[in-house]
Amino acid sequence: MNTPANHAASTLEAADELLVDAEAGSLPPPQATPVRGAAGRFLLGASLVLIAFNLRPVFSSASALLPEIRSELGLSALGASLLTTLPVVCLGAFSPLAPRLAQRLGTERTLLGVLLLLALGTALRGLSSVPLLFIGTALAGACIAVGNVLLPGLVKRDFAGRAALMTGFYTMALCAGAASAAGLTLPIEHGLGGSLAGALAIWALPALIVSLLWLPEVLRSGGQARRNGFHVKGLWRDRLAWQVTLFMGLQSALAYCVFGWLVPILRERGLDGVTAGAIVSLSVMVQAASCLIVPHIAVRGRDQRLINASLCGVAVIALLGLLFAPLSTVWLWAVLQGIGQGGLIAAAMTTIVLRSRDPDVAAHLSGMAQCVGYLLAAIGPLIVGLIRGWTGSFSWCAALFVALGLGAAINGWKAGRAVEINVHAVEKDG
Template sequence: MAQMTREPSTGDRAGTTRAARLFLAASFVLVAFNLRPVFSSASVLLPDIIEGTGISAFAAGVLTTAPVVCLGLFALLAPRLAGRFGAERTLFVLLLLLVVGVAMRGLGTVPLFLGTAIAGACIAVGNVLMPGLVKRDFSDHASLMMGLYTMALTLGAAVAAGVTVPLQRAFSGSWKGALAIWALPAVIAALVWLPQVFGNSSRARRATRSVEGLWRDPLAWQVTLFMGLQASLAYSVFGWLATILRTRGMAAGDAGALVSFSILVQVVSCIATPLVAARCRDERPVNTALALFATLGLVGFVFLPLSLGWILAILQGAGQGGLIAIALTMIVRRSPDSHVAAHLSGMAQCVGYLLASLAPLAIGIIRDLTGGFTAAGILFACIGTALLAFGLGAGRNLHVGARAIPG
């Protein structure tokens, strides 16, 4: 396996002040906040979108699946774009395109699908670049920064899940306005990120190299499949949990609140998990516990009484938040340097999110064929079992057998 090579962090580079580093960390968090509202804001309004547009449950499944597919299809572009234009400049342009994509969702049925796809493509590249930047700029505090990063991801999803239905009421029942309004936080993130474009783009362009041996490495594939399986559960929650609860008789506002609460629990779990894992010899015990929590909670939403909903929300949220945090943390910890981390991030998120996109699509098909979600509960159990198995392999204290080649 590759040996660890310590790269200078932002704090090690001459001329970098503590205030500048704190501002960079805050910018990371704000960018991360905008990488999930696209998913959860649409999911809580899915029945209203179906009613307002007349699309089928299968088409609704496509709507929830399209951005996840884009996460996979566009993930491998991230290292190339960063190498050509600089990671900071690439992120800024993507934030602007994210604004466009999110705003388009409020223009009608066709723009809804197109804007969702554009937003998914932008999020894909941002997802891949962020772990590599953490490895490069915060190597001395990587676990803390990955915790903050994943906290912001889940916080963005939680806020969107909880606030979108009230926003719909504020827009006189318009689901279009309630979806389009989420472009505003992306505008703010772009403005806050702008100083990084002028300060670091030339350095960032020199930071990405070719990497060999990654796609043949078994450990890299275990990390990749762990990422994909945990994302399958996550995007099932984002895309369908509110609809599952509403189908079982829960009011729309209550379903949105419960999903939001579950994702808020993820906020706590995702910041605590990397810090706990950093104290362990490896991540295998943590991966096992988190996989069990997330799977049992999600299966319970399908089969157990709704009176247990808040308990299940805590269980599922604790597991799911920890899973995304540990999946991203393992990308950093299994990589010997930031160059390998960027490419492992691209591999894990390309293959992983393409795999994850099948889950919400399958749930839409299940709903069309059966009229309910019982079979979806069985699907969740199967995904959780495979997640547990790959978590044991990916959690070993090793580096992937890949190396960066100077360009």
């Protein structure tokens, strides 16, 4: 019997599988690997989780050292804005390439290349050169975009019975990577005698280590099967699809404002860099917990309008508290911001599933929402940097945060209605 509880459970499973920013349904199906024992499955699962950990330090490590980067390299306010914006742009620009690379090279080999190039890009950021800083950031951002798309297909293949559990683990790993870089980069810089280059480049080491752990999977994997794939007609002309996309993009803009600028905001308010990094680390880890809890709430309501709008309010109010409230309360505001922001990404991905009539529509809607959404999200950190450069203060960023939150709430309310997008998936010809 298809009871409401069963429907909620199946929807939650589907939403959990989308929580890592991936258009998994458009990938060629990875070829099944040979049967392995418990130890082999544990090592595979650990490798996937560790890969996920490496997909976020690029965003928050530079943010933690932004004042030092500007001082040592002579980076302008516009340059700082572009530095925090560039990897987000890459997420939107390069994610569509992942299915083609996976089909041509194989998922495992492509992922190994992602790890090696991610390590190279991260190392280039530590060569004390502005051009190499930007080249390395762009290379790392492109690798992260491809990695975001490849991981879910591997989880579905090798952990089909525990996809939601594994998704929870590597969602936590994504947040742990961001939190670690936010909280540890400045102490590492101090520990290296003030070496900015070393503190930026050291995040290449985890990627190199994980690439060695992943190499046996590449050697074990066989060829990659092809499939015709599906095309969804009319998706880009559907109003509800655009409301879902704008909800995704505007809430992502808030998220990357936090990743890119919250540490500098707190340092400008008078906190030392280590404390500011620790506060952001706490907020990001709370995001992970919220990201796991919110889908359970969202799928049990008649619709998602109220929860979508409410989470926007919590995230924005908490950001305003971090901007203006007494410094003695910033830890509380950081926790609230993590609850709101982590809940928003989970709500946005859950909304994609609930507004789709079948998995193929969900996969293509996810691709649209994330490709366009990440490009839209890049505007957020860029404008924060420009406002800081024009006014000499972060205070006026409050207007931007309110505008982004209001836009996300309006589109989240509309996207939260209990209706499905009126499109269908059609199989492509061979």
